[in-house]
Amino acid sequence: MKELVLGGARSGKSQFAEDQARATGKQLIYIATGGAGDDEMAQRIALHQRSRGDQWTLIEEPVKLAEAISSVDCKDKAIVIDCLTLWLTNCLMQDVFEEEKNAFLEVLPTLNSDIFIVSNEVGSGIVPLGALSRQFVDQSGWLHQSLAKICDRVNLIVAGLPLNLKGA
Amino acid sequence: MKELVLGGARSGKSQFAEDQARATGKQLIYIATGGAGDDEMAQRIALHQRSRGDQWTLIEEPVKLAEAISSVDCKDKAIVIDCLTLWLTNCLMQDVFEEEKNAFLEVLPTLNSDIFIVSNEVGSGIVPLGALSRQFVDQSGWLHQSLAKICDRVNLIVAGLPLNLKGA
């Protein structure tokens, strides 16, 4: 089972993904794509970790997502990837997005783990002015479309509650 | 009955909440949290008042929402709170959000009025750059999650039409 969990900032999407991963009864893996770049970010990460509890194995991987997810440690587990948006940002900044995206989209359907992919829905505000922000919104939207085709289930989370888009 | 009515700017969320309040057949109370700080805002408020008609008792309360809603005037009525976003902004600016939020979340389930809480869905665009804006988006999202748990019904309004999230 692969699921795409979309939602705005503080929509409860991570919590929703974690609850579903727990419900599988499988061993739990948490792939964090964000590094603690500054104090505010470090606080957010610590807050997330406290609310998750310690039944999770944490893997930190900002860029090589395809490699991480197809490693032997991730076989037949329940995996939360949190979040795709930071991974996209990291890949764009290191100019490796095309190859990393292709690798991820290629390996994803071949895996037998239950995978819950958390990502920010960023396209529903005013189109941002900078060319870089626009590129980010573009790549994010196209990536979500590609993943929605691959995934068995897609939910949009609003105020902690799911709007089902695919595979109820 | 408590309902959370979410929606973007000009999504028709206020109209939707007012229509539902009217349908209860109870006496109508309108709690406005926004003051007329400038000409543009004054125009928006006047426009809202004209479209509502005059069967409504207006209470203006920018900050002490828990106090207003639990007053004797609000007992057994149909109440629209419009909107939570301005109240959140006012509370953050006066540095009283924690206590006002806790008071509101505590008193809300104890009231026997039908309460329709209108709030902006602000988290679905690009994450804003300023720490203050991010704090606002965070608090707004967490507040919506807390309220969604308390409320019997939650709707997201898009183009004047509801997407039902809870309690159809």
Add this chain to the structure above:
Amino acid sequence: MKELVLGGARSGKSQFAEDQARATGKQLIYIATGGAGDDEMAQRIALHQRSRGDQWTLIEEPVKLAEAISSVDCKDKAIVIDCLTLWLTNCLMQDVFEEEKNAFLEVLPTLNSDIFIVSNEVGSGIVPLGALSRQFVDQSGWLHQSLAKICDRVNLIVAGLPLNLKGA
């Protein structure tokens, strides 16, 4: 049949509208409201054209939408208007939005073509600071509400998938 197809940037809304237009079996018309103002925009337009294929008759009309859509060429066809957001921007910049909007809303219900109207959902992020951006968000939201009343069907597209708001 008239349908309003809303969605954020890169949500797959154009593709969704085109697929539905094709499914009618009628002759296909594509009304493009955006001009190639700069290189980035020209690239986007070229990309859209390639993905559409060449069964479409292209009409480019940045402002006079009511006139274009009620012309003899558009009679009893399947028409995609892509997108309303650029048309709104063009009309606001030329200060002709009130009359063009009224003309469009008046003529739309009288037409016998199947019309798929693509528009950006821009109101779900932080309220922008500039008065012009706010006016744009306001007009966009009110326009969507007016159109949603006229249209037989309304869908919000997220990650290429529809959330049905009206007329499933």
